Amino acid sequence: MSMNNDQLTLYGRIVSSRMLLGTAQYPSPAILANAVERSGSEIITVSLRRELPKGADGQSSGGSFWDLIQNLGVHILPNTAGCHTAKEAILTAKMARDLFKTNWIKLEVIGHHDSLQPDIFALVEAARELVADGFEVFPYMTDDLVLAERLLEAGCKVLMPWCAPIGSAQGPVNVHGLRAIRGNFPEIPMIVDAGLGRPSHATQVMELGFDAVLLNTAVAKAGDPALMGEAFGKATDAGRQAYLAGMLEPRDMAVPSTPVIGQAVFGEV
Numbered sequence: 001m002s003m004n005n006d007q008l009t010l011y012g013r014i015v016s017s018r019m020l021l022g023t024a025q026y027p028s029p030a031i032l033a034n035a036v037e038r039s040g041s042e043i044i045t046v047s048l049r050r051e052l053p054k055g056a057d058g059q060s061s062g063g064s065f066w067d068l069i070q071n072l073g074v075h076i077l078p079n080t081a082g083c084h085t086a087k088e089a090i091l092t093a094k095m096a097r098d099l100f101k102t103n104w105i106k107l108e109v110i111g112h113h114d115s116l117q118p119d120i121f122a123l124v125e126a127a128r129e130l131v132a133d134g135f136e137v138f139p140y141m142t143d144d145l146v147l148a149e150r151l152l153e154a155g156c157k158v159l160m161p162w163c164a165p166i167g168s169a170q171g172p173v174n175v176h177g178l179r180a181i182r183g184n185f186p187e188i189p190m191i192v193d194a195g196l197g198r199p200s201h202a203t204q205v206m207e208l209g210f211d212a213v214l215l216n217t218a219v220a221k222a223g224d225p226a227l228m229g230e231a232f233g234k235a236t237d238a239g240r241q242a243y244l245a246g247m248l249e250p251r252d253m254a255v256p257s258t259p260v261i262g263q264a265v266f267g268e269v
């Protein structure tokens with residue numbers, strides 16, 4: 001599904017798929033595994049405070065979850081979902097590093113109860129400390145230009161602006177903001193994280209020139225998560241291809257698509 005000659009480099013790791021998938025809220029571990037496989041995702045994000053999928057017996061699957069994700073053969077991006085302070089996020093990141101044996105961390109520091117909007121001050125503080133400690137930080141952030149600058153100064157080499165609140169499925173609510181952040185930092189790998197509800201939302205943000213998308217709820221809560229994972233994978237690739245192909249800008253006036261000079265030819269000449 002992915003275009004092999006159009007790879008993405010994130011902290012030195014090269015991937016072909018531009019869709020990163022979350023692992024929470026699936027009806028079962030088997031369905032999660034199918035969704036990951038059919039989406040083509042090569043990176044999944046896992047929370048230490050995750051909500052455990054139910055096993056076949058309807059009970060929490062516990063340790064089998066860890067076996068399952070390791071068997072998927074994908075790269076793991078641990079996250080600090082559920083943390084509300086820099087201190088808590090830093091501690092969680094360190095525990096994740098020990099558990100998953102990776103320096104990667106998706107840094108979430110939630111600041112607002114209703115919108116789950118990140119606490120941008122604590123985010124920068126935590127990012128600075130984690131980078132100094134050797135982490136490669138993927139910060140979940142709002143689409144704010146000054147925040148982007150501060151996170152880059154703190155040592156982040158990848159940015160993850162939201163497109164809407166986590167789990168809201170609203171899709172890009174501030175296209176202007178996304179365009180601005182993309183345009184101001186053209187060399188920085190940027191992954192749109194959270195709030196995607198439909199495959200067309202993934203296409204839309206990839207058409208804006210973002211490097212990848214990260215989503216969870218829209219796949220996990222779909223009627224058929226594996227099928228939806230595949231749909232998002234294709235939609236992400238379609239948006240990327242359109243971006244690379246170069247799209248027409250909308251025009252105010254009609255422009256004929258067939259020639260207006262010469263004569264129509266009917267019958268024999």
Ligand SMILES: CC(=O)[C@@H](O)[C@H](O)COP(=O)(O)O
Pocket residue numbers: 022023024045079081106140165166167168169193194195196214215216217218
């Ligand atoms: C899984 C994750 O890391 C979160 O950032 C979030 O859950 C993704 O957002 P959606 O669930 O809205 O796709």
